[in-house]
Amino acid sequence: MKIETLAVHAGHHVDAATGAIAPPIYLSTTFERQVDGSYPHGYKYIRDNNPNREALEQCLCQLEGGVAAAAFSSGSAATMSVFQALQPGSHLIAPLDAYSGTTSLLREIFIPWNLSVTFVDMTDPSAVEQALEPNTKLIWVETPSNPMLKIIDIAKIADITHQVNACCVCDNTWATPMGQNPFQWGADLVVHSTTKYLSGHSDVMGGVAITKAADDFFQKIRSIQTLGGAVASPFDAWLVLRGIQTLPYRMRGHSENALKVARFLSEHPQVETVHYPGLQHHPGHEIAQQQMQLFGGMLSFQVKGGREKAFAVVAKVKLFKRATSLGGVESLIEHRASIEGAGTKTPENLLRVSVGLEHPDDLIEDLAQSLNLD
Ligand SMILES: *Cc1c(COP(=O)(O)O)cnc(C)c1O
Numbered sequence: 029m030k031i032e033t034l035a036v037h038a039g040h041h042v043d044a045a046t047g048a049i050a051p052p053i054y055l056s057t058t059f060e061r062q063v064d065g066s067y068p069h070g071y072k073y074i075r076d077n078n079p080n081r082e083a084l085e086q087c088l089c090q091l092e093g094g095v096a097a098a099a100f101s102s103g104s105a106a107t108m109s110v111f112q113a114l115q116p117g118s119h120l121i122a123p124l125d126a127y128s129g130t131t132s133l134l135r136e137i138f139i140p141w142n143l144s145v146t147f148v149d150m151t152d153p154s155a156v157e158q159a160l161e162p163n164t165k166l167i168w169v170e171t172p173s174n175p176m177l178k179i180i181d182i183a184k185i186a187d188i189t190h191q192v193n194a195c196c197v198c199d200n201t202w203a204t205p206m207g208q209n210p211f212q213w214g215a216d217l218v219v220h221s222t223t224k225y226l227s228g229h230s231d232v233m234g235g236v237a238i239t240k241a242a243d244d245f246f247q248k249i250r251s252i253q254t255l256g257g258a259v260a261s262p263f264d265a266w267l268v269l270r271g272i273q274t275l276p277y278r279m280r281g282h283s284e285n286a287l288k289v290a291r292f293l294s295e296h297p298q299v300e301t302v303h304y305p306g307l308q309h310h311p312g313h314e315i316a317q318q319q320m321q322l323f324g325g326m327l328s329f330q331v332k333g334g335r336e337k338a339f340a341v342v343a344k345v346k347l348f349k350r351a352t353s354l355g356g357v358e359s360l361i362e363h364r365a366s367i368e369g370a371g372t373k374t375p376e377n378l379l380r381v382s383v384g385l386e387h388p389d390d391l392i393e394d395l396a397q398s399l400n401l402d
Contacts, residue, residue: 031091031205031206031276032276032277034087034090034091035087035091035272035273035274035275035276036273038086038087038090038091039082039083039084039085039086039087039090039269040083040087040269050270051079051080051083051266051269053080053262053263053266054078054079054080054262055262055263056074057073057074058072058073058074059071059072059073074259074262075254075257075259076254077254078259078262078265079262080260080262080263080265080266080269081099081259081260081262081265083265083269084097084099084236084260084265084266084268084269085097085098085099085236087269087272088220088222088226088236088238088272089238091205091272091275092200092205092209092210092211092218092238093209093211093212093240094211094218094238094239094240095239095240095241095242096238096239096242096246096250097236097237097238097239098236098237098246098249098250098253099222099234099235099236099253099259099260099265099268100234100235100236100237100253100258100259100260101233101234101235101258101259101260101261101264102221102223102233102234102235102258103129103201103219103220103221103222103223103224103233103234103235104129104130104133104221104235105235105258106219106220106221106235106236106237107129107130107133107199107219107235108133108137108258109237109249109252109253109256109258110166110197110217110219110237110249111133111134111137111138111143111166112248112252112256113245113248113249113252114143114165114166115165116141116142116143117142117143117163118143118144118163118164118165118166119143119144119145119146119161119163119164119165120143120144120145120146120164120165120166120167120168121145121146121147121148121156121159121160121164121166121167121168122134122145122146122147122148122167122168123147123148123149123150123168123169123170123173123178123180124147124148124149124150124373125170125173125174125176125178125373126147126168126170126173126174126199127170127174127199127201128174128368128372130168130170130199131147144161146159146161150169150171150178150180150185151178151179151180151181151311151312153181153184153185153188156185156188157188160188160192164192164194165194165195166189166194166195166196166197167185167188167189167194167195167196167197168197168199169182169185169186169196169197169198169199169210169215170198170199170201170202171198171202171203171208172202172203172305172312172316172324172326174202174326174380175303175328175364175374175378175380176303176328176374177303177304177305177310177312177326177327177328178311178312179305179310179311179312179313179315179316179319180312180315181315181319182196182198182208182210182213182214182215182319183213183214183319186213186214186215186216187214189214189216190214195216195217195245196214196215196216196217197215197216197217197218197219198210198215198217198218198219199218199219199220199221200218200219200220201219201220201221201224201225201355202224202225202324202326202354203320203322203324204220204225204226204275204279204324205275206275206276206279206280206321206322207279207283207320207321207322207323207324208319208320208321211240213319215240216239216240216241216245217237217238217239217240217245217246218237218238219235219236219237219238220235220236220238221234221235222234222235222236222260222268222271223235223353223355224353224354224355224356225275225278225279225282225325225354225355226268226271226272226275226355227267227268227271227272227355228271228272228274228275228278228355228356228357229271229356229357230353230355230356230357230358231267232264232267232268232271233264234260234264234265234268235260237249278357278385279322279324279325280322281385282324282325282383282384282385283306283322283323283324283325284388285325285383285384285385285386285388285391286304286306286323286324286325286326286327286381286383287304287306287307287323288388288391288392289327289381289383289388289391289392289395290302290304290306290307290327290329291307292392292395292396293327293329293395294307294309296396296399297332298331298332298341298399298400298401299329299330299331299332299399300329300330300331300332300377301329301330302327302328302329302330303327303328303329304323304327304328305320305323305324306323325354325355325382325383325384326354326380326381326382326383327380327381327383328364328378328379328380328381329378329379329381330375330377330378330379331377331379331399332377333377334376334377335363335365335376335377337377337401338363338376338377338378338379339363340401341379341398341399341401342361342362342363342379342398344397344398344401345361345394345395345398346394346397346398347359347386347390347391347394348360348361348381348391348394348395348398349361350362352367353382354382355382356382356384357384357385358384358385358386359381359382359383359384359386359391360381360382360384361379361380361381361382362379362380363378363379364378364379364380365378
């Protein structure tokens with residue numbers, strides 16, 4: 029079935045007890061045992077499993093074309109489970125511009141935990157090849173990247189990963205399964221922050237790890253999920269599953285709007301440069317055209333002038349909200365360097381935009397009046 033149909037139906041079934049079409053929310057932490065000690069419905073205790081979480085996992089698994097999924101309380105918890113599933117002493121390769129929370133997890137938790145990490149510019153596959161070590165066990169891909177929207181060729185990196193029998197993980201948060209299917213290009217594991225487009229309404233936090241094969245590595249992730257307990261709550265799982273039902277149509281709208289906003293910005297005299305993979309001049313445009321079905325709703329642009337000029341533009345927006353995060357129906361804009369803090373490589377004149385589902389003319393009008401600084 030096509031993704032629009034899966035988004036509506038995967039993980040959903042009519043409630044046998046009541047005939048309810050929308051799924052009930054099962055808050056129960058514990059489930060009844062039979063006199064012989066068995067659990068006839070397969071549920072025992074909430075940390076191990078719960079009907080809402082199970083439904084969400086089934087749905088996400090089908091959307092990405094995997095065989096199993098583990099839903100977490102945040103994208104970062106999902107990311108953490110992947111690194112924890114490695115043996116201490118392992119080496120991994122990550123992009124220089126991975127999501128800043130992922131970089132911080134590696135630097136503050138996992139390098140002290142004895143994982144060694146090489147950060148490389150993954151737009152250059154030969155840099156990945158050169159970074160390989162005898163104990164390289166995992167390569168982390170994130171494309172498009174944050175906040176520069178760099179495009180990594182997933183198939184090329186997956187090939188390099190498999191030459192050394194390592195695991196290729198793709199953080200697919202920005203593209204979503206509607207925008208790109210990392211398994212199709214050779215990735216072994218997909219991670220999402222469901223806080224963003226999958227839930228889609230800026231009202232729930234969650235994450236997921238989805239696997240292409242039922243292997244020992246995923247079993248380890250499953251154990252970390254159920255033993256560690258950073259699981260999606262029943263209500264959170266319900267909200268994400270409900271959000272996913274409109275994902276394909278939302279992503280079309282986000283992408284259509286983002287391209288219009290990107291084109292407007294690229295012609296604006298106050299704008300130095302626009303980073304959006306849907307633009308022809310974008311250095312990753314050709315790869316993006318090949319591996320993405322939609323270019324997504326995220327873009328960033330650099331204004332002429334420095335940090336103060338960027339702040340002045342953001343100060344004038346009326347419709348856009350000044351906030352971090354992404355993937356909701358409302359458009360957001362943020363000065364990225366100041367949220368990433370000390371040591372950031374993000375240019376001081378860069379603004380990151382999550383293009384929402386408002387009418388593109390209204391968004392463009394708001395940006396036009398904000399950029400008009402006399
Ligand atoms: C937000 C985000 C995360 C982290 O997800 P949380 O749900 O905030 O923990 C990871 N990767 C990317 C690309 C993100 O945008």
